[in-house]
Amino acid sequence: MAIVEAPAADGARPDARWPIPGRWASGRFTVAVACVAPALISLILGLWVLHLPHVLYGSHEYDDGVYMGAALRFAQGLMPYRDFVIVHPPGIVVLMAPAALLGRLFGSDTAMAVGRDITVLVGAANVVLAGAAVRHRGWRASLVAATALACFPLTPAATSTVLLEPYLILFCLTGVSLLFRDGRLA
Secondary structure (H helix, E strand, O other), rough: OOOOOOOOOOOOOOOOOOOOOOHOOOOOHHHHHHHHHHHHHHHHHHHHHOOOOOOOOOOOHHHHHHHHHHHHHHHHOOOOOEEEOOOOOOOOHOHHHHHHHHHOOOOOOOHHHHHHHHHHHHHHHHHHHHHOOOHHHHHHHHHHHHHHHHHHHHHHHHOOOHHHHHHHHHHHHHHHHHHOOOOEEO
């Protein structure tokens, strides 16, 4: 025996989920939530790793010291390749220049801490961009892509210090998001 419900007075289906009025029911809002919620998880994980003992001001990578040292020299007016040697392209030097300028005022340890904080923010932005890259597939695909990047075990480790990889991912995902609209070449 099946239970049959009478239609509601306002004409809505009785089995309809709670309706979300107006613009909140749009697909764009759900995709935005599906991208931002995992980004908050990534941000929390990144900040948690930074505030472990000896991580924010400690030395646990070789590359971050090289990149920040080059940025500090750049902030002093020296140019990469002309005045000092750096093996990698100077993009990270330019990106870390604001942190290096703060380092001139407050010390190089502060510059490294600010650079690490900036990298955690870039990691959270990468999560949003990963979800935005597949937004044409719906909010579920955006949620899966963003959550996969946010919860990948190496993500907090890679974004807890100044490395090239989070910035490489940032520019690649930005390019993909700008190049493709609705799954087609823009």
